[in-house]
Amino acid sequence: MASFGAASPAAAEVPFGTPYIDAVTRLGTQELTTLVVLIGVLAFAVVTAIALVRTRNRAAVDRQRADATIASLHSDVDRLAALLMSEPQVLVVWTAGFGEPEVIGEVSFIAPTLAPHDILTCEQWLSPELGRALGDAIERLRVKGEAFALLLTTIQGRHVEAEGRPIGGFAVMKLRNVTGIKRDLAESSVRCQRLQSDADALKSLVEMLPAPVWMRDPTGQLALVNPAYARAVEAADPTTAVAKRIELLGRGEREAIARTLDTGSGYAGRLTAIMAGARRSLDVLELPVAQGRVGVAIDVTEAERLRTELDHIRAAHRRTLDHLATGVAVFGADRRLSFYNTAYRTLWDLDPEFLAEAPSDSAVLDRLRAARRLPEQQDFRQWKTNLHRAYVSTESETYEWHLPDRRTMRVVTTPNPEGGVTYLFTDITERLELERRADALTRVQGETLDNLAEAVSVYGSDGRLRLFNPAFAKSWKLAPDVLSGRPHIEQVIDLCRPLYRDEATWQALRAAVTGLDKRDAGSGRIERSDGCVMDFATVPLPDGATLVTFHDVTDSVNVERALLERNEALIAADELKLDFVHHVSYELRSPLTNIIGFAHFLGDQSTGPLNDKQAEYLGYITVSTNALLAIINNILDLATIDAGAMTLNLGAVDIRATMEAAAEGVQDRIVQNDLMLELRAAPGIGAFTADGRRLRQILFNLLSNAIGFSPPGGRVVLAVERSPEAVVFSVSDQGPGIPPELTDKVFDWFESDPRGSGHRGAGLGLSIVRSFVELHGGTVRIESTIGQGTTVVCIFPLVTAAARTAAE
Numbered sequence: 089m090a091s092f093g094a095a096s097p098a099a100a101e102v103p104f105g106t107p108y109i110d111a112v113t114r115l116g117t118q119e120l121t122t123l124v125v126l127i128g129v130l131a132f133a134v135v136t137a138i139a140l141v142r143t144r145n146r147a148a149v150d151r152q153r154a155d156a157t158i159a160s161l162h163s164d165v166d167r168l169a170a171l172l173m174s175e176p177q178v179l180v181v182w183t184a185g186f187g188e189p190e191v192i193g194e195v196s197f198i199a200p201t202l203a204p205h206d207i208l209t210c211e212q213w214l215s216p217e218l219g220r221a222l223g224d225a226i227e228r229l230r231v232k233g234e235a236f237a238l239l240l241t242t243i244q245g246r247h248v249e250a251e252g253r254p255i256g257g258f259a260v261m262k263l264r265n266v267t268g269i270k271r272d273l274a275e276s277s278v279r280c281q282r283l284q285s286d287a288d289a290l291k292s293l294v295e296m297l298p299a300p301v302w303m304r305d306p307t308g309q310l311a312l313v314n315p316a317y318a319r320a321v322e323a324a325d326p327t328t329a330v331a332k333r334i335e336l337l338g339r340g341e342r343e344a345i346a347r348t349l350d351t352g353s354g355y356a357g358r359l360t361a362i363m364a365g366a367r368r369s370l371d372v373l374e375l376p377v378a379q380g381r382v383g384v385a386i387d388v389t390e391a392e393r394l395r396t397e398l399d400h401i402r403a404a405h406r407r408t409l410d411h412l413a414t415g416v417a418v419f420g421a422d423r424r425l426s427f428y429n430t431a432y433r434t435l436w437d438l439d440p441e442f443l444a445e446a447p448s449d450s451a452v453l454d455r456l457r458a459a460r461r462l463p464e465q466q467d468f469r470q471w472k473t474n475l476h477r478a479y480v481s482t483e484s485e486t487y488e489w490h491l492p493d494r495r496t497m498r499v500v501t502t503p504n505p506e507g508g509v510t511y512l513f514t515d516i517t518e519r520l521e522l523e524r525r526a527d528a529l530t531r532v533q534g535e536t537l538d539n540l541a542e543a544v545s546v547y548g549s550d551g552r553l554r555l556f557n558p559a560f561a562k563s564w565k566l567a568p569d570v571l572s573g574r575p576h577i578e579q580v581i582d583l584c585r586p587l588y589r590d591e592a593t594w595q596a597l598r599a600a601v602t603g604l605d606k607r608d609a610g611s612g613r614i615e616r617s618d619g620c621v622m623d624f625a626t627v628p629l630p631d632g633a634t635l636v637t638f639h640d641v642t643d644s645v646n647v648e649r650a651l652l653e654r655n656e657a658l659i660a661a662d663e664l665k666l667d668f669v670h671h672v673s674y675e676l677r678s679p680l681t682n683i684i685g686f687a688h689f690l691g692d693q694s695t696g697p698l699n700d701k702q703a704e705y706l707g708y709i710t711v712s713t714n715a716l717l718a719i720i721n722n723i724l725d726l727a728t729i730d731a732g733a734m735t736l737n738l739g740a741v742d743i744r745a746t747m748e749a750a751a752e753g754v755q756d757r758i759v760q761n762d763l764m765l766e767l768r769a770a771p772g773i774g775a776f777t778a779d780g781r782r783l784r785q786i787l788f789n790l791l792s793n794a795i796g797f798s799p800p801g802g803r804v805v806l807a808v809e810r811s812p813e814a815v816v817f818s819v820s821d822q823g824p825g826i827p828p829e830l831t832d833k834v835f836d837w838f839e840s841d842p843r844g845s846g847h848r849g850a851g852l853g854l855s856i857v858r859s860f861v862e863l864h865g866g867t868v869r870i871e872s873t874i875g876q877g878t879t880v881v882c883i884f885p886l887v888t889a890a891a892r893t894a895a896e
Contacts, residue, residue, distance in 0.1 A: 177264030178207060182230055183257070197265045198248055207263070213242050222250060230259045239266065299387065300336055300363075305380045308346065309333065320363040320385075336385060337361055337372070345374050349381060363387065414514045421507025423449045423479065435513055436461060449476065449509075463489045475501070478509045488516075496520055542639045543622075547601045549632035551577045563622070563638055577601045587616045593624075600626035601634045613641075621645045684713045736779040736863055743773050743808055743815065746780060750787035751806065754795055762800045765791070768807035776815050776886055782860045789857050790819040790880055797823030797878070814866070814886055820879040826872040857882065 178193035191204040199213045206212055208226075210219030218240050225236040235253040242248060252261040294301050300317035302310055310333055313326045321336055323329035335342065341359050348355040354375040361370055369392050374383035406427060409416045415432035419425055424446045433443060436456060447455075453472055456462045465471040478485060478501035489497040500512040537544055543560035547553055552574045561568050564584045575583075581594050588594075593614055600610055607628035615621050621642045627635040687709050690698065698706065747767050758765050787806065794804045802822040809816045858868045861882050872878040 177262055178204075180207065180261040180263070182259040193263075198242060198246065198263065199244060213244075214240060215243060225250070225252060226261060229254065229261065233259070297384075300385045301383070302336070303377075303380060303382045308342075308381075310335075311380060320361075322364060336363070341372075345372070345383075349374065349376050352376075355383075358388070359385075361385070414512055417452075417511045417513070418504070419449050419508045419511070420504075421479075423476075423508070425449075425452065426508070432511075432513060435515065460492050463491060478503055479507075542637055545580075545636050546629070547577055547634045547636065551602045553577070553580060554633060560638065563620075563640060587618060587620075588614050589617070590614065597624070597626065597636065600628075601636070607634075683709070687713060736782060738777055738779055740775045741778045741780040741783055742775045743810075744769050746783050747787060747806055747808065750784050750791060753784075753788050754791045757792070757795050758804075761795060761798065763795060763798055764803045766803060766805045768805060770808075770810070773808060773810055776810075776884065778864055778884060779860075782863070786857050786860050786882065787817065787819070789854070790817075790882070793854060793880075794819050794821035794823070794878075797821055799823070812886070815884045817882045817884070818879055820877060822877040825874040825876055826870060826878055827874065854880070 176194070176197040178191065178195050178198070181190045181192070183190075189208070191207060195202050195204055195207055198207070202213055210222050214222060222238060222240065225234075225238060228234040229236060229252040233254040236251070238250040240248045240250055247266040248263055249266050250261065250263050252259065254260070294314045297314060298316055300320045301314045302317055303312040305311045310330050313329050315326055317336060318324070318326045318329045321329055321334040323332070323334050328334075337345075337359060338361070341361075345355045354373065356371075356373050359370050359372050360367060362368075363370075368387050369389045370385040371388050372383065372385050374381055406429075409427075410429045412429060413431055415435040416427070416429045417425060417432045418427040425443060425448075426446065428443055432438075433440060437459075438452075438455070442455070450472065453462065453475075457468060475487075481501075481503055484500060484502045487499040487501075489499055491497060494517070495515060496517045498512075498514040498516045500514075502510045502512070504510055537555075537557040540557055540559055543563040544555075544557045545553060545560045546555035553571060553576075554574065556571050558568070560566070561571055564587065566580075566583055570583070571580075577598055581598065585594070593612060596610065596612070600607075609625065609627050611623065611625040613621065613623050619642070620640060623639045623641050625637050625639075627637075629635055687706055690706055691703075691710070747769060751765055751767060754765070791804065791806060798804055798821045805818075805820040807818050807820070809818075854868075857880070861868050861884070864884050866882060866884040868883075869881050870878060871881065
């Protein structure tokens with residue numbers, strides 16, 4: 089590159105191009121090819137760049153021209169759209185492919201809330217008839233290319249003109265608001281159609297009316313009548329009646345109607361006329377119209393007769409209501425009292441003068457509330473409003489009012505057909521109480537029957553089982569579900585027969601249940617094959633039913649049998665015992681009496697002297713024989729009492745003397761046992777009626793028993809107290825006492841328990857005491873504490889059966 093920048097002097101003399109040619113000649117073929125290609129590429133790039141610049145210049149010019157054209161077209165479109173939408177209208181365009189249509193325009197003039205694409209849902213803005221007509225027109229336009237033009241009225245009363253036609257390959261429907269003359273024409277057309285429809289309907293109605301209807305011209309002549317009029321005047325048809333001028337009403341009636349109409353008002357009145365050969369009562373109404381006069385005659389003959397009958401029935405009905413126990417109050421449509429019966433006034437205790445003023449329903453309720461004769465309510469106004477809903481209701485309502493005076497009212501509100509409400513008030517206090525009692529009684533009876541051990545069954549007059557308790561099913565081993573099916577008595581007998589096969593008894597039960605003439609109560613006893621013994625009874629009930637009961641007495645019968653056997657054994661044992669006692673007592677007493685006699689003779693000095701030892705032994709013999717004789721006498725006394733042969737020798741007995749005599753009999757034993765005997769009796773205690781010998785025997789045995797159980801150095805107390813009713817003797821000791829479980833046994837024969845003391849006895853003393861005290865009508869009781877002693881108390885009543893017998 090430097091060689092090209094500055095030429096040498098030698099080089100300046102070389103011709104131009106020579107060096108290049110030399111250089112080229114010096115290049116090889118490959119370098120020459122490369123050079124040529126490079127020169128070609130450079131030439132192509134230069135030419136291409138020049139062409140691109142020129143093309144871009146031409147494109148910019150064309151684009152500017154196109155933008156100007158587009159702007160002009162947009163301006164034309166906007167101008168045409170503005171012109172198209174200059175009035176309210178909607179265009180719907182369907183392409184040839186039957187795709188979604190294009191909706192152009194604002195649809196608010198058709199319906200304010202209608203969306204653009206909802207314009208094709210005709211039911212949203214047109215009546216069903218117009219919607220179907222428009223839909224059919226659109227279908228023909230799209231399929232067949234038929235143009236249409238319709239005048240539509242929307243649901244909201246707006247008038248819309250619909251025009252459809254094919255344009256090129258499109259189907260176009262234009263909807264636009266109708267204004268001006270077209271709108272007036274559309275409204276007039278609608279009114280005309282409506283009037284024509286109403287006229288046709290009225291004409292059809294007049295033709296079908298059963299009442300005669302006529303129309304007169306301004307001169308008063310018949311111009312039009314309906315078939316009912318023709319039938320009333322016995323004309324062949326309405327045209328004949330008009331042509332022949334056959335009048336339904338008489339001349340006088342027509343003139344009276346004309347005079348009324350001349351005053352400018354219509355005529356309404358009840359007249360009589362001959363219809364189809366019969367005299368009828370007619371309600372005639374005639375009014376002036378532009379074309380003349382129109383009239384109608386309504387046959388009220390039957391209504392008049394029914395009204396008369398209704399008045400009679402209403403009067404009889406009110407007389408009947410006035411004798412009912414149910415309170416009745418009728419309020420009219422104006423909610424004022426129009427009728428009430430005596431029971432209503434009495435039930436609520438209302439003033440007749442107040443009721444005569446026809447008070448309102450609210451006034452009556454307010455007065456009852458002030459008198460506290462209505463249920464207590466937290467919100468009385470709301471309660472009254474709910475009650476008064478009956479005035480606008482079509483159904484009866486029933487309430488129960490629980491009043492402050494503890495009454496219960498059943499209130500029924502019944503809407504009247506002519507308006508108003510009828511109140512029915514029934515005092516159900518007693519009925520509810522009876523129902524409550526009956527329900528309680530039924531439950532009690534049911535529970536009682538279910539828990540009875542006795543088997544109970546009730547059979548109806550038809551012989552079928554109506555009622556049974558679980559004991560019946562269990563006792564006869566029957567299935568409850570079978571009995572629940574109300575089997576007949578025959579079936580029940582068949583089910584029970586395996587346990588008892590006595591046909592006579594079953595026939596008696598069947599006759600008691602199914603018998604019609606003789607219905608008497610019956611009873612009996614059956615012994616079943618399983619060893620069970622039952623008593624049965626049949627009782628006829630007032631309603632024709634029969635009660636049959638079975639009572640299991642197996643245990644009672646077995647116990648009865650055992651008791652009878654035991655009683656027989658006891659009787660035999662008592663007889664044996666008494667025979668033995670009598671025999672032994674007799675056999676012992678006779679030789680004992682001899683021994684006592686011989687001992688007495690031996691002790692007498694007249695029989696000869698005895699040495700000391702013999703006298704001592706004779707004393708022992710005497711003491712023993714005396715004790716043995718006392719035992720034998722006690723046994724004989726007890727045997728006599730048991731045999732009921734003992735009698736008392738009653739008389740006045742000095743209490744103090746008897747106590748001293750008994751104490752003297754035990755004095756030697758008191759001294760022998762180193763005891764102290766104390767007698768306690770009030771001064772002047774006096775006497776009472778008793779058997780003196782037996783009383784001394786009683787006190788002697790009590791003292792002997794107390795001495796036997798008293799420890800040495802102890803105290804025995806014999807006391808007596810007197811009251812207005814009885815004389816009470818008591819003997820107390822300081823012995824070991826008697827346990828509570830032995831208190832009753834000490835009164836048994838030969839029952840003796842020394843309880844650690846030295847006392848030995850036959851165990852007859854207290855038995856004798858109780859027997860003699862009870863013979864006097866008294867009682868004996870023992871008060872004892874272990875380790876502290878015993879007190880035996882004998883109570884003798886001052887007035888006894890024995891004393892009364894002795895006094896008599």
